[in-house]
Amino acid sequence: MNLQKLLNPESVAVVGVSDKPGFGYNAADGVLGSSIAQHAYFVHPRRETFKGRKCYRSLSELPEIVDCVILCTPCHTIPSLLEEAGQSGIQAAIIYASGFSEEGTQTGILLEQQVKSIALKYDLAVLGPNCMGIMNNVENINMWGGNVKSPGKISTGIGLVAQSGFVCSELLSAGYLSVSYAISSGNGNICNLEDFLSFLADDANVSVIAIYLEGIKAPGLFLDTLRRAARSQKPVVVLKTGRTRRGAQAAASHTGSMAGASEVFAGIFKKYGVLVADTLEEFICMAQALCVLRGNYPRGTRYGMISLSGGESTLSADLAEELGVNLAELSPKSKENIQKYIPSFASAKNPLDATTALFGDEARTVALLKTFADDPQVDAITVGANVKFSMNPTMKALCSAMATAVQKGIVTKPIFAVPSLENYRHPETRQVLEAAGVPLMSSMGTAFQCLKKIAEFSNYRYEDRNLTVCIPKDHHKDTAAAMSESDSKQELMNCGIPVPAQAIVRSEEELKEAFRKMQLPIALKINSSEILHKTEAGGVKLNVTSVEDALLAVRQIRENVKEAMPQASTDGILLQEMAPAGVEIIIGIINDPQFGPMLLTGLGGIFVELLKDTVLYPAPINKTEAEMILKSLKTSRLLTGYRGSAPCDLEALEDLMVKISEYAALHKDTLKEMDLNPVFVYPQGQGVCAVDALIVKYPGK
Known part of the structure; x- marks a missing residue:
């Protein structure tokens, strides 16, 4: 396509x-105001003209094959019109109408399937x-169905894609967004949101990609697009809805029950350097x-702040x-x-309260800005700029100084x-500042x-991340099966993961033999x-120190299990050396x-x-990402030494991750x-140990 x-x-x-307000009028009026107005044609079986332009009765009557x-x-009416378009050699179409799969009805779903089939047939x-x-x-080129006028040509700006027509229209109507492309993706079952994002990632006229996101249909293309944007340092800003909706939960493990759809997207955005709006x-x-910054982003996280009042400075x-x-230390x-x-x-x-002494003094304001900028601890500067309804001399001098x-x-x-209130975003002020590369932000809290x-x-440095896209090829519908703990740990050992010494015993003789080879105490x-x-x-029986206690423990375990889960199949008893205690970490997939x-x-x-202090992050990762993940935990101080405790072996933990x-x-x-819960992390230089493990796989795979 x-x-x-x-x-x-x-x-x-x-x-x-x-002629009536709505899609038919807005679309026709929009293309008439576009650069392609001379090659814009109107079709209606019962109209002669629209705004003085001829109306054709059908697509087949047009004087040229339109794009x-x-x-x-x-x-x-859509299937027959789309069929006619395809037969005529037209290669693209925009369908405003609702009443398709978004309705959730069988009729709507079948209608959209019919439309998709026609599109595939003609590669539309x-x-x-x-x-x-x-x-x-x-x-x-204005092909917008709403009553939004084109601002004219914008050479470099925001590429906006939204899975909500209403939200997209509201953003276009805001009046202070420099939009190169605005695309309302609709149901997205033919050309989807990911197709448009991929286009915007490669378009030189797009400096920022902005996405109003509800869900994803082509995850591989989505991640590949984020990867390309990261490598080209093109910012991606996302407003993700449905953040409180939990994904499907797996009861087999802590990991499965703690991984929801919101957390998955958060991890993806973190990996690919996506800016997430709330x-x-x-x-x-x-x-x-x-x-507006045009690539002149802060090179660090420390701000110098200038205000013209004590109240604003305190706020x-x-x-x-x-x-x-972060405030810079001057x-x-x-x-x-x-x-x-x-x-x-x-x-x-x-922050600096420069007082009213700077009011109207452009030269001193420029000098003050330079003084802040010359400090190596300052990475960026904010200036309180409250322009209300007109460009008064005081604010004119302030904005002129910044520009x-x-x-x-x-x-x-x-x-x-940074204005104190949203309605201080004065249009003339914005134009002066943005022309110079100075963003006029929203109200203080949002700013x-x-x-x-x-x-x-x-x-963010994409070079520090492993940006390998790792999409499963198979979407399993069958039920997954858990491996036994012993088999799970054997799988870990094959990967070089430290686990306690273990053995499976099915008789008293095997138990005695295995017991003699293990360091005490052991767990059964x-x-x-x-x-x-x-x-x-x-x-489970812990802290067993003698063969006699071990034999007794085996009998008790078998009796307990037979009573609690009589239908469960078993395969002997797992003997395991009890690892010395360390800081307990969960690692899961x-x-x-x-x-x-x-x-x-x-x-x-x-x-x-209890604490739910966990981070979910796309695999695979490298050592830099492992370090970043551990630092992002609220309880990370337990790993680096807290109240006299020894720092943990972070290198070994990162290697395990x-x-x-x-x-x-x-x-x-x-x-x-x-x-893997828990993984014991020992003091620096003493390694880690995966004490308990569970792996769940799809059968027959």
């Missing part, structure tokens, strides 16, 4: 034009159904700020600490230089203008959230692939049906469910999940 014909057509036909047809007619690139269309501001305001603010300090925005030399530009009663600090400082190269570090995430993005466990929670079934194996890491033992992730990637088509 030819996305160029869909997104950048040289000729179009609008079917179902109308794209825009269908503004009800759902039941189809947007929709149930969409709002496309706005291409790179070439000034609200629409954040989404708009962050995407536009990154667009900045509070928000920075509460939201995790050098004595910087403070000395700052004092030259503020009154003697003011204090040179960060001048950047345009003349006096300040090369990024500057952000500071964005500043934190932009700073984190500035630290029922060996069964069907009893996953052995303690609850009475199938959940193989997501869409995105493949995800590594779960967190505080282990009995605290897994990497090996497990590589095992999962290698077995992505057979592994369902894995659970």
Whole structure:
């Protein structure tokens, strides 16, 4: 299919034009205002003209084979019109109508299947159904079904894709987004969201990709697109809905029960350096700020902040600490230089209350900005800029100072203008600042959230990640089966993972023989692939120190299991050396049906469910990623030494995490999940030990 014909057509036909408000009018009016107006045709079986332009009765009557047809007619008319388009040699179509699979009815689903079949038959690139269309501001082509006017040509801007026509329309109507392309993907069962993202990732006219995301249909293409965007340093901003919806849960292990759809996406976004917005305001603010910066992103996470009032300065300090925005520690030399530009009663600090002394003084403001920028501890600068309804002389001088400082190269570090309230985003001010590469942010709270995430993005290095896409080829419908603990641990040993010495015994003689070879104390466990929670079934005895106690323990375990789970098959008793206690960590794998194996890491033992301090991250990983994952745990201080405890052997733990992730990637088509809980982590230089293990695989694979 030819996305160029869909997104950048040289000729179009609008079917179902109308004088009444709605798709038929908006689409026809939009193309008339586009650069391709001379090659825009209108089709209606009962109309003679639209706005003085001839209407044709059918697509077959058009004087040329157009690149794209825009269908503004009800759902039941779409199959025949699409068939006619395909027979005519048209290669792309936009379908606005609803009434298809989104309705959830058998009729709607079958209708969309029919439309998809026709599209495949003629290799048609189809947007929709149930969409709002496309706005291409790179070439000034308006194929939008809503009442949104094109702002004219935008050479480099935001590529916006939304799985909601309403949200996409609202963003286009905001008036302060520099959008190169706006694409309302609709149901996305023919050309899907991932197809458009892939196009935007390769388009030089797109500096930022912004996605309103509900779900994914082509996970491999989605991850490959994120990988390409990361490598080309093209920012991707996502607003993901459904963050509280849990994915399918697997009761067999802690790992399975703690891995939900939201956590999977969070891990993916972290790996590929995607900026995640929590609200629409954040989404708009962050995407536009990154667009305006034109690649001049902060080179670190420390901000210098300038305000013109004490109240604003205090609010900045509070928000920075509460939201995790790092304030730069100014050098004595910087403070000395700052004092030259503020009154003697003011204090040179960060955030700075520069007082009203700077009101209207452009030269001093530029000098102050340069002083902040010259401090090596400052990575970016924010300036409180409250322009309400007009560009008064005071604010004009302030905004002019910011623009001048950047345009003349006096300040090369990024500057952000931060108003106190959203309605202070004055259009003329925005134009002056953005022309110079200074983003005019949203209100302080939203702006500071964005500043934190932009700073984190500035630290992202794709070279530090293993960006291998690891999508399972098979989507299993059969039931997975657990391996016994002994078999699971043998699998780990084959990967070089340390586990306690173990043996399977099926008779008293075997028990005595194995017992003599082990260091005491030992643990005895029922060996069964069907009893996953052995303690609850009475199938575990710990701290056994003699053969006599071991024989007694075996009899008790068998009696307990027979009573608790009489139908479960067993295969002897597992004898295992009891490893010395260490810091307990859980390491697990959940193989997501869409995105493949995800590594779960967190505080282990009995605290897994209580604290839920875990991180989910796509496999495979490297040592740098393992270190990053461990540092992101809230309880990471337990690993680095806390209240006199010795630092743990992080290198050995990171090595284990990497090996497990590589095992999962290698077995992505057979592994369902894995659970190592606990893994004992010992003091530095003393290694790790996987004390308990469970591997769940698909049978016969």
